[in-house]
Amino acid sequence: MKKLFAYSLLAGLLFGCKKDNYPGSVISPFVAIYDIRQLYKGADVKLTKDNMGGSTTITAMVVSDHSGGNMPAGLLVVQEARRLSSVRGISIPIGDDAAKYVPGDSVSIKVEGGVLKRVNGILEITGVPSAAIVKISSGNTIPINQVHANAILASPSDYESVLSVVVKGGFDPLPQPTDVLAGDKVLNDGFGNLDLHVEASSALAGFTAPFSANYYGIVFNSADGKGTLTPQLRPRVAGDVIVLSSAVTIASAVITGFASDVKGADQPYEYVQLMATRDIDFSVTPFSVVILNNANASTPVGYPSKGWATGDMRSFKLSCFSGFAAKGTFFYVGGSGKMINGAGSTSMAGSNWIRAFDYSKQGGDGFGRATTGLMANSGNAFGIAVFHDSAVDVNSVPDDCIFISGGGSLYTPGPPEQGYKINNTDFLQYRRSGISSEAAVLQGRFEHVVFRLQYRRRGVLQYAGRCL
Structure with missing residues (x-):
């Protein structure tokens, strides 16, 4: 009998005690909207501590604005990105009180006891009284x-x-x-x-x-x-x-690729690949290609008061005043090295180079200081633009342009307003490493192709360059 009692006591000690990995800890009262939305499987769900993992409340930013009269009546709409940095929103019907909240209000909402359901197609948490909502602060910036x-x-x-x-x-x-x-x-x-x-x-x-x-x-x-x-x-x-502007630019030349931060020394091997969308005789119709650099050390610092023509270490112009590019063909502008990916790589000297010189020894045509690197490697944005003109000033709008990466002093509404004017041609897509499409074909490095949608109108997509 004593042995049986001992065994029972041991079993109780081993299996009857709940292990606490975090002694003294408590579950956060806050649950992510992402997790709440995951609870809905096509049928109404009453929100409880159990199905919300012990939590009771959401904290979020108000995004609804009823002042314009275009929101579903009575819905308070909030969003946050608590889980996986994924923005998720939810709508909560609270009647006329929804209009008391404005975008940028930070709120805490106790949703325990509410019912998650689809109402006219919208997933809502119903049954939440206005008293369950507490405004924490106002005027917060809403990530778009x-x-x-x-x-x-x-x-x-x-x-x-x-x-x-x-x-x-x-x-x-x-x-x-x-x-x-x-x-x-x-x-x-x-x-x-x-x-x-x-x-x-x-x-x-x-x-x-x-x-x-x-x-x-x-x-x-x-x-x-x-x-x-x-x-x-x-x-x-x-x-x-x-x-936006209703004037759509039909570019005579479009940027289809670039080579930046090439293998080995950058100079004089960085270049831009373009395609002519019509026959271009540059001796009759000069063009310009401008490369801008927004590295933190590039002068003048701050926002570009002269736009693409800011010059010094911020922008560098290459004028295209001779040569010919037939419609649908590639041409090149950049360093005199004329190699696919820096010294020792495949020569591109036989390609159609409209303008090339050693930019480490010679300044730009009109503006731009001689430099060992045309395109920034700092992580800040650099840009490339082609202009249907030999002259570029603060008011010039490019025929085509791209920006790579982000950051740097690109634009301020001012006053005075300062930045880089862009064209109304397309939506640009790019990959960070900038080997041109021809280079990618020759090297077999397809992952480096700069791919872009060149011109769209009423949903019709036309591709410029080689789509690999």
């Missing part, structure tokens, strides 16, 4: 989620109730001069067709439908009987529609 239409269409739930911006969107069909924003319109950004919704009673309804604009707004979903989600973008107020 720039997104392509095809990403929203592919994952509508991920973008639902999130403040997003669709860049360079146009309508299909193109708007007539008398068309206004009211109603549902097909918005195309070159990547997909997305519904843009503006209530007829909203402050935006009578605005003229622009040829091209950046559209800020919140994504909401509708659902059919089978649960298929259809997203729509709702701008909140007039300031959410940033009208």
Whole structure:
């Protein structure tokens, strides 16, 4: 009997005690919106401490703005990126009190006891009283989620109730001069067709439908009987529609590649690859290629008061005043080394070099100090632009341009406004390492191709250069 008691006591000690790996610790009361959204599997879910991992509350930023009259009535829309740095949003119906909150308000919301459900296609937490919401602060900066239409269409739930911006969107069909924003319109950004919704009673309804604009707004979903989600973008107020120029540039020459930070010494081996979209006789129609460098040590420091023509160590101009490039062919501008990837690599001397010299010994044509590196390796953005002119000044707008990486003093609204003017031609995509497409073909280094969408209009994509 004593042995049996001893065995029972031992078993109780081994299996009856709950191990505490973190003695004295407590579970955070805050749960990520990402995790809450994961709880919904097609049926209503009551939110409890158990299914929220012991938490009860969300903290988030308000993104809804009811002052423009284009939000679903009574919805407070909040977002955050607590989990995996992934922005997720949620809508909470609280009636007229939703209008008391404005974008940039930081709030704490106790959601325990609420019900997660889809209402008219929108995932909401219902049953949350206004008293459960506490405003922590106001005037906070909201990170903007720039997104392509095809990403929203592919994952509508991920973008639902999130403040997003669709860049360079146009309508299909193109708007007539008398068309206004009211109603549902097909918005195309070159990547997909997305519904843009503006209530007829909203402050935006009578605005003229622009040829091209950046559209800020919140994504909401509708659902059919089978649960298929259809997203729509709702701008909140007039300031959410940033009208862009209606003048579309058809570039005579486009940038298709570049070689920066080549193997070994950079000078004089860095260069730019371009393609002519028409026959160009440079002796008759001179062009210019400008390469800008925004490394922190580049002078003059600060924002570029003269734009692309700032000069010194910030920008370097190469004038193209002789030679010929036939429509659809590549031509090159840059260092006199004329090698694919620095000294010892394959020669490109037989290619069509329109302008090449040793930029470490010679300054730019008109502006730019002699340098051992045309293109920045500092991590800050550097840019390349081609101008349909031999003269470049503060007001010059390029035919085509690209920016690589980010950071540096690129733009300030001022006053005075300072920055680099860009063209209204396309949406640029690039990869960081800049071997030209021809170089990639010859070396078999396909991962280094600079790939870009060159011209889009009403969703029709045309590719310049070699698409590998």
